[in-house]
Amino acid sequence: MRRLVLTAGVLALSAFSAAADVAVRVTYLRHEQIRPPVLSNLDEVPADLGVAGAELAINDSRTTGKFLGHTYDLTLVSVPPEGDLIAAARTALGETRLVVLDMPGAEMLAVADLPEAAGALLFNATQADPALREQDCRANLLHTLPDQDMRADALMQFVAARRWTDLALIEGTHPGDQAWAQALRDSARKFGLKIGAEKTWAFDADMRRNASQEVPLFTQSLGKYDLLLVADELGDFARYIPFNTWLARPVAGSVSLVPVAWNRVMEQWGAVQMQDRFRALAARDMLPEDYASWAAIRALSEAATRTSSADPATLRAYILSDAFELAAFKGRPLSFRPWNGQLRQPIALVSGEAVVAQAPLEGFLHQRNELDTLGRDLPETRCEAFQ
Structure with a gap:
């Protein structure tokens, strides 16, 4: 098992001594996979896929947290393909109950069902299987990667x-x-x-x-x-x-x-600045899994800022409430669907070197939120864990 710990310095400023001290400790739990062979290796999968997005989110959260007396720590736990993921998950959950998951869907469910995960707040940042949001949903598992x-x-x-x-x-x-x-x-x-x-x-x-x-x-x-x-x-x-x-x-x-969900050619709504910060950190372009990992930790950061708490139950309740909004460089605030834990977000349609369009397109209306024209709406959901 390989472990990398990223720690914050002394961030609380004396001018804000009256602010509540909140320590948000997040673990990024990854089970490394052996990728099937493909005809071309032009699109090599980065070794830090997803992880780099989490690191950027921690850095962004520290920037705002230092003015509030809030600290943010990120621990990477990377389990080799032949390693014992469940043992690693139990250890991670013993240290923090805020965990970003990067592994196959069946393993995510196994982690979410652990006794140690009761009361934890988990984020799926890498799996697009709709079943994870529907018939196989778990109340302690939210999703920042858009599903298929x-x-x-x-x-x-x-x-x-x-x-x-x-x-x-x-x-x-x-x-x-x-x-x-x-x-x-x-x-x-x-x-x-x-x-x-x-x-x-x-x-x-x-x-x-x-x-x-x-x-x-x-x-x-x-x-x-x-x-x-x-x-x-x-x-x-x-x-x-x-x-x-x-x-x-x-x-x-x-x-x-x-x-x-994300592409290097996205340039509007401050996305260029986001891309530049990511390239400075990772020396490559941001990919959808990086964006999803970033969004997961930034959602935690936004909730911690608004509630002055690092308690998973408090954070979850706020994240799933109507009050939650995440500014995420997509032209409109993002929020979570309270019926299955999926992050609502626009989807870019990209061709080559340009964004052709961004959905939802004009004319596709919804009685509550136009973002709910993308994916399973409330009347269609088969998720029962959130009800």
Whole structure:
């Protein structure tokens, strides 16, 4: 087990001696994974993915906390693939009950169900599986990474606005690909769109050399469509699809036009300053998991600032209340859905070097919050733990 501790200095100022002393101690608990092989290594997964976002959030929180007499500490616990995650989780929960989780969904649930996690406040910063927010939800587990339903709805709002009503779909064989494909199907149906022909990508040939020959033949049988959806969560084959299809049609989903929580090309609403601070810290661009980790700790910081408390129950109650708002460089305040613990947030639709649009799009209305047009709304939820 590898452990890195980031500690705050003496932050309380004498001018604020009357302020309540609040010590917010957060653990980032990671179970390292062996990533399946892919055709191209152009998009290498950073070793500090997610962790760097948490570090930036702690730094940001310390900046404001020092004026209030609040301190923020971050501990990284990184468990090797063959390590004992549950033992590490028990130890971490014995030291603090505020934990950001970076591991597969089934392991998140196992941690959330530990007796030591009773009364803890956990954050999912890396898993997009909608089931974690729905039938498998846990009252002590909140979610700052948008789920696949939210991302799919963002894309389908754009598709519906463009009146591309006939769609085709290519999905990979990895479980993540299949889950993303299902989210796209569900969202298409939600917005009155039709996915016609579908095919599964099962090639094991090197597309770097023969994509221009193989992809046209593979897509010829899809027939006519307005838009081709590609479900490739691993980033294995999607990059070889655009401009190689039999029909000259736009591509979206996992390539070309992609719905994301965060991307380096986001520049509005102070995002440039956020990107610059992250690059100075990590020497790379911020990725969605980094943003989700940042949002988790900043949510804790905002709640601690407003309540002058580090108690998990107090923080949770405030975070899920109507009073909570998180300024997060997306043009509108973010908040948590009290029925399943998911962070409401706009989703950017990114193509190459630009943001094409940001959902929710104009015209997609909601009786309470337009952000709830993305993902499972209250009448649709199957989560019972928050009721």
